[in-house]
């Protein structure tokens with residue numbers, strides 16, 4: 001997978017490969033996430049960022065990567081009008097349920113998924129690894145929206161190259 005910039009040694013690990021190659025993980029590219037970014041792309045960007053934090057803070061990198069890859073594994077388009085409200089509060093629990101149905105998770109990975117929206121959800125992350133996923137997700141979301149804003153500004157100014 002060329003659009004996932006982490007070391008090959010991690011990409012080749014069965015615990016990571018199993019997620020990356022799973023058809024339901026691949027299907028996330030059909031769900032719009034922030035602006036033009038699909039859910040699969042967002043997840044890969046969060047995992048790349050979380051990888052850097054994990055190395056810096058000597059965390060369990062395998063758990064960080066698996067938690068990051070599955071943190072938004074809720075498998076629907078949250079822009080759809082037919083969904084129950086409060087996606088922001090509910091989706092970590094849905095993502096955890098969907099992930100547990102397909103993959104064997106440890107307690108750190110479960111916590112990474114369940115508490116990635118804190119402080120929007122009530123309980124803070126319990127582990128260093130789940131704080132890393134929480135921060136990587138928040139900073140990636142800011143970057144996604146900043147990218148959208150930049151694109152919109154450039155589109156509004158004819159003559160600027162994208």
Ligand SMILES: [Fe+2]
Pocket residue numbers: 071072091092116117
């Ligand atoms: Fe999320």
Ligand SMILES: [Fe+2]
Pocket residue numbers: 042046071072137
């Ligand atoms: Fe996310």
